[in-house]
Amino acid sequence: xxxxxxxxxxxxxxxxxxxxxxxxxxxxxxxxxxxxxxxxxxxxxxxxxxxxxxxxxxxxxxxxxxxxxxxxxxxxxxxxxxxxxxxxxxxxxxxxxxxxxxxxxxxxxxxxxxxxxxxxxxxxxxxxxxxxxxxxxxxxxxxxxxxxxxxxxxxxxxxxxxxxxxxxxxxxxxxxxxxxxxxxxxxxxxxxxxxxxxxx
DNA sequence: AAAGGCACCAACCGCGGTCGG
DNA sequence: TCCGACCGCGGTTGGTGCCTT
Numbered sequence: 001x002x003x004x005x006x007x008x009x010x011x012x013x014x015x016x017x018x019x020x021x022x023x024x025x026x027x028x029x030x031x032x033x034x035x036x037x038x039x040x041x042x043x044x045x046x047x048x049x050x051x052x053x054x055x056x057x058x059x060x061x062x063x064x065x066x067x068x069x070x071x072x073x074x075x076x077x078x079x080x081x082x083x084x085x086x087x088x089x090x091x092x093x094x095x096x097x098x099x100x101x102x103x104x105x106x107x108x109x110x111x112x113x114x115x116x117x118x119x120x121x122x123x124x125x126x127x128x129x130x131x132x133x134x135x136x137x138x139x140x141x142x143x144x145x146x147x148x149x150x151x152x153x154x155x156x157x158x159x160x161x162x163x164x165x166x167x168x169x170x171x172x173x174x175x176x177x178x179x180x181x182x183x184x185x186x187x188x189x190x191x192x193x194x195x196x197x198x199x200x
Numbered sequence: 201a202a203a204g205g206c207a208c209c210a211a212c213c214g215c216g217g218t219c220g221g
Numbered sequence: 222t223c224c225g226a227c228c229g230c231g232g233t234t235g236g237t238g239c240c241t242t
Contacts, residue, residue: 028210028236050227062227067211070229079209102230113230118209121232 025059029068033058037065038073071112078110082119090116091124 025033040056046069049062058065071077082090086108093104101113101120108116 026212048227061212063213063229064211066228071210099231114210117231122208 023059024061026064029072033060034068034073037069041069067114071114076110077112079115082111086111087119087124090120094120094124 036056036058040052044052044055046052046066049066051062052058053060053062053065056065060068072079089108090104093107097103099117101117105111105113105116
């Protein structure tokens with residue numbers, strides 16, 4: 001999706017020419033940046049995103065790194081093709097919890113809050129607006145007090161059969177399965193071709 | 201074939217919460 | 222107890238590709 005012209009505009013906070021300190025890249029991520037982030041997390045693990053960004057030599061904010069990792073690079077992330085079952089679940093959970101996207105996302109293995117949010121806004125919300133049979137928007141409940149007494153689906157979905165993020169605690173392990181087919185497991189670094197060949 | 205509009209999605213921004221010093 | 226840094230979440234924006242006219 002992202003074009004190739006980002007090099008031209010992505011460095012938009014150039015405070016001075018001291019390239020070591022004050023340049024923050026914005027906009028679409030390049031393959032090189034992805035690889036740097038992936039390899040760094042494979043070795044050091046995720047978390048402490050500001051430090052990570054600095055230590056990895058990425059001219060990105062910690063926030064940006066975190067977002068990129070969680071929404072796109074994480075090995076267990078699934079993108080595209082929301083199934084009818086997932087759609088139903090999204091609608092149901094949204095009717096219970098409202099716009100608690102991260103909470104909803106935790107009930108959908110491999111889905112991210114950003115993806116669900118986008119999906120909702122572009123597809124489901126449109127249907128709701130058009131007055132179709134999706135009737136969840138009218139029954140949003142106050143979430144904060146609801147988690148302990150909504151019961152039903154929430155409890156079901158809280159079962160261990162939804163191991164969201166559970167393997168992330170050890171990023172080495174989290175990483176291995178997704179790439180083990182084409183990459184020597186003993187090798188921590190990935191080449192660009194390795195990564196993109198596996199991903200797409 | 202070209203232009204305009206629309207849909208989708210990646211990424212940024214702002215805010216609130218949490219934690220450590 | 223206060224303050225600053227960091228993290229996570231939800232809302233929003235901008236770019237790209239597809240579809241329609």
